[in-house]
């Protein structure tokens with residue numbers, strides 16, 4: 430049963446990008462067949478899904494149509510945290526060939542795993558992503574997504590090789606060197622977070638390098654954080670490249686869930702592998718087609734970690750009108766925001782609760798803090814303002830620098846991000862009657 434889950438459509442072989450053009454009724458058939466299989470797999474192998482389905486009185490056999498996905502219980506990031514590290518795995522570790530991790534809501538990361546066939550699916554969806562953005566054999570691709578536990582770098586990597594392009598596995602950081610490599614290696618395409626690319630445009634300028642005149646870069650895929658149409662316009666005008674939006678999340682696969690085509694009017698979801706629903710984040714009921722809501726995804730072919738009805742917290746809408754490119758797989762609109770308080774800085778997902786955990790580990794902090802996000806020359810900065818006891822400010826001024834350092838270190842340990850910490854008087858952070866406003870995001874105040 431498991432083997433039939435991927436790229437084996439009743440014996441019909443579709444070369445990967447042809448799957449984007451599969452007739453809609455055939456696509457729905459494939460989805461239904463896979464939905465039934467994945468529901469059975471999750472029920473048989475994953476205690477959390479079985480217990481939740483039993484509690485709702487639903488059996489895998491109750492899934493007879495695609496709409497029956499609504500009978501199934503939801504899953505959320507907290508489920509990965511609560512079953513840390515491997516509790517949602519549906520296969521023994523001997524079948525898991527890769528692990529990645531992403532931020533959880535507190536100090537511990539969430540862990541995701543892949544079997545060898547999962548890796549093959551991942552490579553294929555990335556190849557489809559790259560084809561959609563016009564990448565091809567002959568391109569020299571500078572992959573500046575982080576390599577390591579983050580899914581961005583290594584996720585893109587295999588797909589870039591898969592289409593026969595040349596990958597430069599440079600990862601992020603060291604911006605001057607990035608520009609040097611871009612120039613000297615004749616780079617024609619790039620991949621990174623949009624904010625990092627904006628920063629690189631600025632760095633190039635300082636080095637006296639003009640993107641349009643001195644570099645060969647023609648296109649790029651950007652994602653892992655929300656970015657606006659204005660940011661895209663800025664990137665395209667300042668660097669002369671075409672900038673495509675790509676979307677994904679670790680819990681589902683990593684990058685490779687949805688991607689823009691040349692029309693740049695919404696992201697095509699690789700629907701043969703991912704079943705999408707849009708629900709009202711409050712009632713969890715489906716919203717009418719075309720209306721905004723929270724994206725919920727069911728993996729249709731993942732073996733190591735199948736996920737049923739995952740609440741992504743990302744707000745979007747399904748664009749049902751056919752796309753001019755001819756792809757039959759439907760599109761979602763660009764993700765504008767989230768329905769929870771997670772924010773993404775330099776590609777790293779951060780929850781205010783992580784900052785809180787870090788702060789409260791250190792003596793003398795009061796549970797009043799605010800996170801201020803700004804953007805300068807395309808680089809995101811995080812400043813944490815935290816109230817400390819009056820006694821600390823009154824009697825132990827000499828210790829303040831050390832305290833600031835300890836706070837910053839503690840935050841860095843949990844988030845891996847450098848932070849500026851400002852200690853403030855008790856009562857300085859505005860109190861709110863309802864939900865505390867923990868994050869002041871000023872990043873889009875300018876580009």
Ligand code: DLL
Pocket residue numbers: 531532574580581651652653654655656674675676677678679680683684685741743763764765767773776778
């Ligand atoms: O960011 C995977 C990825 C890597 C996607 C490279 C694209 C490119 P996570 O770290 O688990 O995985 O973060 C997932 O990032 O739920 C969204 O909130 C946000 N996100 C990802 N892509 C986009 C995008 C990777 N294109 C979370 N636009 C998701 C807006 C995005 N938000």
